[in-house]
Amino acid sequence: MEAESDQVFDIELKLLLEAILLRYQHDFRNYSVASLRRRMEQAMQRFACNTLSQLQDKVLHEPAVFAQMLPFFTVQVSEMFRDPEYFKALREQVVPVLKTYPSIKIWVAGCSSGEEVWSLAILLEEEGLLERTMLYGTDINPDALKIAEAGIYAADRLAQFSTSYQLAGGRKSLSEYYTAAYKGAIFDRRLRQQLVFADHSLATDSVFSEVHLVSCRNVLIYFNRELQDRAAALFHEALVNRGFLGLGMKESLRFNAQAGNFCEFSRHEKIYQRI
Structure with missing residues (x-):
């Protein structure tokens, strides 16, 4: 039965x-x-x-x-500077390459409530790149996107955010980027000027811009093989030649149909480069 x-x-x-x-x-x-x-x-x-x-x-x-x-x-689990080693690798290994471009576009696919987008904005600000960067955060959940746009996060999360920020190579105190408000923290509006949040589905939508970095972390693990292949094909199409793709710690392109179109740039941190 x-x-x-x-x-x-x-x-x-x-x-x-x-x-x-x-x-x-x-x-x-x-x-x-x-x-x-x-x-x-x-x-x-x-x-x-x-x-x-x-x-x-x-x-x-x-x-x-x-x-x-x-x-x-959709899995709405996100943290600022989640997996700090990933952000440290971006800072130390990917940012020097991004600095060679006159302008930069970054796509955070499946951004949930926006913590990773704001983390990248802070990292780029510290590396002197934010003013010439557009950061696109996309998700299929409109409520999550509203939270991401607001950039307001609960006070009880800030200690973990700050610890991860420091482990990721942060150059200041995270508190310099937010103001206490709404029983939490509202992140700096200066950062917000370079951020665009929009609805986008990896299952049905197409590429919307040419980008230099795609960060899609802990999303592919919830897709079957066919949809993983589709998403990776979108990333390949969106990326400039030698552009970068960042995945989650438990994700890989090893058995993906697009595996031959990427090389491992930073194996442990799951950063790939388009070839």
């Missing part, structure tokens, strides 16, 4: 994903099935549904429910 129940659940899952695509033009069909199963079980509890079919009915007829569902599809 358990196997039969799992089979029915998987059928309902496929129908739900097709319904979301047709109704809202968001395509989650190539997300990792194992991850989706866990998340949809959590969503069923959240919306008091006994079956995915009941959840589908709510999603189709109540757009507000779909908006509340988005966090179950």
Whole structure:
């Protein structure tokens, strides 16, 4: 009976994903099935549904429910200077190359609530590059993008942010970049001038600009192989010749269809270079 129940659940899952695509033009069909199963079980509890079919009915007829569902599809876990070694490698190894360009564009794909975008803005400011850089942060979750644009983060997160900033090679105190406000910290508006936040789906959208660095960290692990290949193809198309791609610590291009179009630039920090 358990196997039969799992089979029915998987059928309902496929129908739900097709319904979301047709109704809202968001395509989650190539997300990792194992991850989706866990998340949809959590969503069923959240919306008091006994079956995915009941959840589908709510999603189709109540757009507000779909908006509340988005966090179950997208992982909203982000920190400033998360994995400090990555940012230190960017500072020490990638920035010297970026300095050779008269103007720079950087794309943070799947930026969630924006912590990585603001981290890169601070790093570039300290390296004297921010004024000639445009930073694009994209995500499919409009609520996350609103948080990212505001640049306001809870006070209880600042200690960890500051520690990671120092480990990433920060040159000052992180507190020099924010002002206490709204029971948290609001980051400097001067940094905001170089940031653009926009809706973009790696599953359905195309390249929107030529860029020198793509940072897409801890996103591909939630995609199946087909969607990983599609995303990497987008990054390859977007990057200038010898441009850089940064992935998460548990991610790799090793078995990706685009593997031959990149070389390892910094193996441990998962930074690749377009060839």
